[in-house]
Amino acid sequence: MIPLVAHQVPDLSPWFPLGDCGPATLPEHVRATGVGKWWADDPARPRAVAVACAGHVLLGGEPQALSPKTLAPLAGHCVVAPNRFLPVLGAAFGRIQPWERMIYTHRVPAAVPRPPRGVSVRRLTADDAPALAGLSADMAWIHASWGSPSGLAASGFAWGAFHKDQVLAVACTYFLGSAYEDIACVTVPGHRRERLSLSCVIALCADIAARGRRASWTCSRDNRPSRLLAWTAGFRLEREYVHHVTGASAGSVLLAA
Incomplete structure (x- = not known):
């Protein structure tokens, strides 16, 4: 081609x-x-x-x-x-x-969990690019669809959980469509039972709704933690498909x- x-x-x-x-x-x-x-x-x-x-x-x-x-x-x-x-x-x-693979769409309002002491959940800005760049190599995929850490940080389509200047979790629009925004999230190891990604996802979904779109969530059928997080955040199964x-x-x- x-x-x-x-x-x-x-x-x-x-x-x-x-x-x-x-x-x-x-x-x-x-x-x-x-x-x-x-x-x-x-x-x-x-x-x-x-x-x-x-x-x-x-x-x-x-x-x-x-x-x-x-x-x-x-x-x-x-x-x-x-x-x-x-x-x-x-x-x-x-x-x-x-x-x-499974596709979920956001349908049910979800309660926002209270973050741990000293942690704030907010929209990312361009100044957060170094924090994103500091994520481990196996988490770098989270900014791949925006080209770089700075691309995602400055996009206005990402929320993060922070302790001081350290990012602990990120949820972002991974693929931006005209009617739907397909989202993704990551959490730093050691903070995965603190509901930080859930807080970021809920904030992101509210943002998406304010833009007049709906959030969707795509994950492997075998990824039970991702499916559980999607359900807890108010997503429900839309359909299944196969990629190769x-x-x-x-x-x-x-x-x-």
């Missing part, structure tokens, strides 16, 4: 469902923020389009327009695509692993062999 620059990105509606929740918010997020990448089989007259952000990809259009080798840029991603794309994805990569985690491209596997 051929990378697209901003002026080549097509109108989204023929390729992806707009105004939907969960992963469907990804294309709108990339268009709104500029964080992410676009590809097409032909920039002038595309028959297949891919959009990627933070390791997630949506594919749309006609799989017949793609050859396996053109999908090499999607190696190591979580791909959401209609089933008609599975044959070409299977031919393109040495492995594609299905991963069952791609391995190395089939060409690189053959070369390695």
Whole structure:
């Protein structure tokens, strides 16, 4: 597939469902923020389009327009695509692993827990970028969809729990859609039973409602702590879906062999 620059990105509606929740918010997020990448089989007259952000990809259009080798840029991603794309994805990569996922939407008001002594819950500002940058490597994914710690901190779409200058938990809009904001959260180890993420999520959901949108929550079917947190924060199951985690491209596997 051929990378697209901003002026080549097509109108989204023929390729992806707009105004939907969960992963469907990804294309709108990339268009709104500029964080992410676009590809097409032909920039002038595309028959297949891919959009990627933070390791997630949506594919749309006609799989017949793609050859396996053109999908090499999607190696190591979580791909959401209609089933008609599975044959070409299977031919393109040495492995594609299905991963069952769940989408929740916010429906029920939740009581705000009282934070521990000395902890404050507030919206992040640009000045909080160093605190985000100080999160451990396994938590850095929380700002990936905004391009950097400074991108998330200055976005206005994140809330955090702080003890002095240390961030203990963060909840943010991960993918910004026109009708839904798909959210995510992390908590620093050692503070995971203090309901800090819950406080941040509830504050974020109130923000989202004030913007005239609804919050959605996407997680693995096997991630019981995430599902429990979503339920406690007032989310209820909307539907389930499957995305596919791609391995190395089939060409690189053959070369390695």
